[in-house]
Amino acid sequence: MTPFHLAGFDLDGFVAATLAEDLGEGGDITSAAVIPSGARFVGVMDTREPIVVAGLAIAEAFFRALDPEVAITACVEDGAAVPAGSDLLRIEGRARAMLTAERSALNTVQHLSGIATLTRSYVDAIAGTGATLLDTRKTIPGLRRLEKYATRTGGAHNHRMGLWDAAMIKDNHVAVAGGVAAAVRRAVDAGIARIIVEVDRIDQVEPALAAGATHLLLDNMAPATLREAVALVAGRVPTEASGGVRLDTIRAIADTGVTYVSVGRLTQSAPAADIGLDFSVA
Known part of the structure; x- marks a missing residue:
């Protein structure tokens, strides 16, 4: 996967802060108690509805932060319009790390893909008029760079x-x-x-x-x-x-x-895309 760079956005800092919010002082106590330390998982992130994809490289960064040796294959690229049932990422690595990173990675891809998908519907609606779709500053505090990346990915x-x-x-x-x-x-x-x-x-x-x-x-x-x-x-x-x-x-x-x-709704009201991540023992 091509390294992700977004002007003005600190990917490593975002990943670290998001994981710290989830892990708190005690860490992932469920995975530590239930999953053997040497267990390995393979996983597939897929979409359950038609979407425009956004945020896969950020999901990858979450998994790599906890397992630098994780193997990740991107099945599509950001900006791709894919049907329901499409695989987005295939992952293989340490089970504990994958489970710990799962929610943060999914939340990000669901949110950004939801914005990109809604944006594309507005872009398609004005095709041929000569007008250009713009986003606004109606973004979640702290996520503006990412959300505006998602609107660009959707065509705005x-x-x-x-x-x-x-x-x-x-x-x-x-x-x-x-x-x-x-x-x-x-x-x-x-x-x-x-x-x-x-x-x-x-x-x-x-x-x-x-x-x-x-x-x-x-x-x-x-x-x-x-x-x-x-x-x-x-x-x-x-x-x-x-x-x-x-x-x-x-x-x-x-x-x-x-x-x-x-259109403020692009970022203010976009529903999260229905994306899942299923694991099995490697």
Whole structure:
């Protein structure tokens, strides 16, 4: 399996912290009591439903952390769309280590594959419209890098990674600054290159653009209003539809001509994929 590298993400630290949370002070007392120290297992991780796979290399890292000599074969790659019953990983190693790492490895692959699978369904729903799917910052604290990796694996593009890589002026910023134009001018004066401005009314579009917005987030607008806003912007900056987007509404939204559609549900509401790991004595 290709070594896993994700910018800004400490895989070894994540694995160590996750295992420490599970092992506590006493370790895996069940496996220590029940499983002979020299026992070996073979295992197969498989999916019980159609999924888009994400996180296999992270699962491998959990097993290797506890058994550096474990033999692991990846049956598919992250990003693969596989049917129910597909094998994902085959594993052979020390039984105690495999049992101890099992839950952490499964939780991670289930969670990330669930995000990737839901994301792919949204990507497929807007195919051919010209719009690009974006994720959001609605992520579980501490897991943002992984969850945004999963949305990319499912075919989306990442929005801001955090508060640092672009300004996003929202209604609360506008209220304090004294208006859309005033808020944007402050961001421009601060030397910020990427200035995303949330507007929820058509009459905010021109003031935001005139002040220096580089991207407009069209918040909770109906498709007819989105079309009006896109026509008014006329390609001067990218446009993004956002707010309450669902799988059954995203196609109509994307068809309005917006550049992007952002969906918080990708990370906020994705169900865990139904993935199992069965062991037998080697």
